Amino acid sequence: MARLLFYFSFICSSMLWSKANSDQRYSLETRYAEVPVTHFEWLSQMKTFKLRYLVNAKNFERTGPIFVYVGGKGDISVYAQNSGFIFDISKTFNAMIVFIEHRYYGQSLPFTNESFSLDNLKYLTTREVLADVMLVVNLLKKSTYDNAFATETPPIVAFGSGYSGALAAWLRMKFPYMFLGAVASSAPMAFGSSVQNCECFYDVVTKSYEKFGSEQCVKTIKLGWDVVINLARSKLGLDFISSTWKLCRRLSSTDDVERLLEWLSNIYIRLSLSNYHYPTEYFRSLPAFPLKVFCDKLTTSFFNDTRGLIEFFGQALQVYTNYSGKAACNEFEELSDYVFNYQQCTELVMPKCSIDSDMFINKPWNYKNFSMECKNRFGISNPNEDWITLFYGGRNLKYYSNIVFGRGDMDAYGCYGINGNVSSTIWTLDVADGPHHAEMRNWDVSDNNYIILARKTYVQAIKNWLNMFP
The missing domain is CATH 1.20.120.980 (Serine carboxypeptidase S28, SKS domain)
Known part of the structure; x- marks a missing residue:
């Protein structure tokens, strides 16, 4: 199975670079960060692996933000290839674009060919993934600025779609000092017993x-x-x-x-x-x-x-x-x-x-x-159906801020999403006839008005967040 995933990663990377050659707006530099297999067992932190991330700094200026797209259940190059909206708006914001691969997917395998044994899969948790993202972001800021936590360092906006959209929202919720806001398309936020409508x-x-x-x-x-x-x-x-x-x-x-x-x-x-x-x-x-x-x-x-x-x-x-x-x-x-x-x-x-x-x-x-x-x-006899809700809050977002959710009405993952507006800074945008994360894709002449409106709303939200930044 590992060989199959490596082959799939190679094909997807080839597709990405092929597109990059035809349009430099979408070109990405591949980098790797050395991250611990686990961030939460100090004696085990000596074991590390290479986590892949992709960077586009073509339009970046030191006063601009960093747009961080969190990878989900697949090769990160596929997410990059299918999230053109971020590239389309990067010049408007003078933003750096970063796509960070999710551990155990694509090429980011903690134990290479042995990563998928049941014993090794125990390090596949959302906490580890968020910690990976924080480490890479800290590395990026250190490489650009003398002090990663200095006040002059740029604000960061998290992006994601589907499961990765939930990760983006959780980054804003858990680390508001690092992430100014989050754009979460098709993000499932309700899990386990908090889901009332399973059909x-x-x-x-x-x-x-x-x-x-x-x-x-x-x-x-x-x-x-x-x-x-x-x-x-x-x-x-x-x-x-x-x-x-x-x-x-x-x-x-x-x-x-x-x-x-x-x-x-x-x-x-x-x-x-x-x-x-x-x-x-x-x-x-x-x-x-x-x-x-x-x-x-x-x-x-x-x-x-x-x-x-x-x-x-x-x-x-x-x-x-x-x-x-x-x-x-x-x-x-x-x-x-x-x-x-x-x-x-x-x-x-x-x-x-x-x-x-x-x-x-x-x-x-x-x-x-x-x-x-x-x-x-x-070999898992008792899945923890309420852990995510207890740890992240599920749909209870009234104590948080600066998250915009997009949801297509033909996207089944919207069933686990946020219904309506929670507050003046947490909104849900419904995209009529929209499939999965349609508004996160690159602009196309055939896009309907709902997709166009969602993108404009995302841009305005980001501008509002940046105006809050000193």
Whole structure:
């Protein structure tokens, strides 16, 4: 798995530098910081690893701010490539841009090829990640100024989207002396038992398929679950699915089938999250409105039997799995998913349940069952579902300031976000028809007015924060 992630990182880095060569606004210098494997066990701090971060100082002036984008569950170059808004506004603010990779993702592996053993994964926590960011920021300030804590050093604004958006908000909340404010797009802030509406996530995904695909597409997807499950009950069926869907590893066990069903769910979710109005290279190489393209392929097909349906599903799934036509086969468990699943079994418990009205397999949320799954997969028998809320405050933000949240109404992660405005300095911007972090992407002529307004509001918020800075 480590080899797979390294290869993925190399490809993404190549994509990033290719873009940089065509537009110098997006060029980034790769740097590495030596950080402790753990910041909280003093005897273990002798063990370090190289944490990757990317810097663009093209428009930076000493009086300007530093924009720090916190990496999330993926290669940092992918985040940089898909967060053009920060580059677009850097000249306005004379800002330095920094993208900091999340430990255990991309190239920032604490134990190189052994990073994903269960014993080594214990250092994958949000506290360690925030401490990594603070160390890199301190290093940057020291390299630019004589004293990292001197009053003349520049203000810092945190940025992020999705899980990394939550990290950006937590940086402002935990370290207000270092971070002047945070722009958090599609940020889940509610976890564990504080989530009251577990069916919301799959409901939003289903509505996006109904709106941008069709009701027939939703019906066909719902039909497909039983077809896959029934076919997977025999070895011949497993072999047929494996070959027809070009899986890199043949299905052979009940666990394999569970992972396959999870893989299918993730594809449907990601097609919804990345349903942008132009071609992108975010999760994969995807066309404009990939959800619609997938549904069109699925619903214009004709099949006589269950095997025919499986074949047409396989063809439609290639919109996500192999739109570029370069993939030799499909991995049905990606390493980044494995790592984030571990995080969900420790700190980031995100209750999800599916019911009759959505297009997913019916599955109630049950903490005991979830805990058993975590025990079987990672040896973790009691995920701490309330730790994040206790440590960061969840949705209770009334004592904080200077955070702007963006949320697309077609982004399922908005279900875990902040509803409405909390105060005069903590706002939520709703982006109509918006998928995941659409307003954080670079400007495009086809952007709708809601995306444009969200970006203008972000800029005004940052200006307001900077005016507070002496």
